[in-house]
Amino acid sequence: SAVISQKPSRDICQRGTSLTIQCQVDSQVTMMFWYRQQPGQSLTLIATANQGSEATYESGFVIDKFPISRPNLTFSTLTVSNMSPEDSSIYLCSVEGGSAYEQYFGPGTRLTVT
Amino acid sequence: DQQVKQNSPSLSVQEGRISILNCDYTNSMFDYFLWYKKYPAEGPTFLISISSIKDKNEDGRFTVFLNKSAKHLSLHIVPSQPGDSAVYFCAARTQGNLIFGKGTKLSVKP
Numbered sequence: 001s002a003v004i005s006q007k008p009s010r011d012i013c014q015r016g017t018s019l020t021i022q023c024q025v026d027s028q029v030t031m032m033f034w035y036r037q038q039p040g041q042s043l044t045l046i047a048t049a050n051q052g053s054e055a056t057y058e059s060g061f062v063i064d065k066f067p068i069s070r071p072n073l074t075f076s077t078l079t080v081s082n083m084s085p086e087d088s089s090i091y092l093c094s095v096e097g098g099s100a101y102e103q104y105f106g107p108g109t110r111l112t113v114t
Numbered sequence: 115d116q117q118v119k120q121n122s123p124s125l126s127v128q129e130g131r132i133s134i135l136n137c138d139y140t141n142s143m144f145d146y147f148l149w150y151k152k153y154p155a156e157g158p159t160f161l162i163s164i165s166s167i168k169d170k171n172e173d174g175r176f177t178v179f180l181n182k183s184a185k186h187l188s189l190h191i192v193p194s195q196p197g198d199s200a201v202y203f204c205a206a207r208t209q210g211n212l213i214f215g216k217g218t219k220l221s222v223k224p
Contacts, residue, residue: 042213042216043158048211092157101146101212102148103212105150105159108155
């Protein structure tokens, strides 16, 4: 299984600012995923990030709000831009697991926007 | 429109007894169903899965049952242990992506 770390683990940010979340994997992976879990809600896929190509965003998420970088096969960043209190969530990155349907998740970044 | 629903936000069982967590879905195109377990301040970890062509998969204390006609799956944990206390997410796969339910918080009391 892959070991995934995320930075920061938590942050409290002011409305209107931006935060960049880092995701590091201990092995090379093709696909990385970014999820959001709002309070009391399910994990929702924001985008899929492949190295060397632009991220693919799910319905309801746009690149201007959630720009993603994928500079190599072990690292990705997600930026939450121009934050509002509605962006307060846990943000998780994940990678494909050993089987086609399994994913390994990082510990998450708990973001609070005031 | 929720495609994967976990209607019980919480469940409490006694140690040694059976825990049954339920999940309903609406999309008959899902090809795999998975259960993830999540402890506080950690990411979800994969627990067990089942293909849409199966009706049961067992792994130790964990068994997942799939009823396609009812679009329902359940996770059985027998016997339940205090260390099983966590949030359990049901997930379904379609077109390579996972769609998650809201989770059920299981508390196993000694």
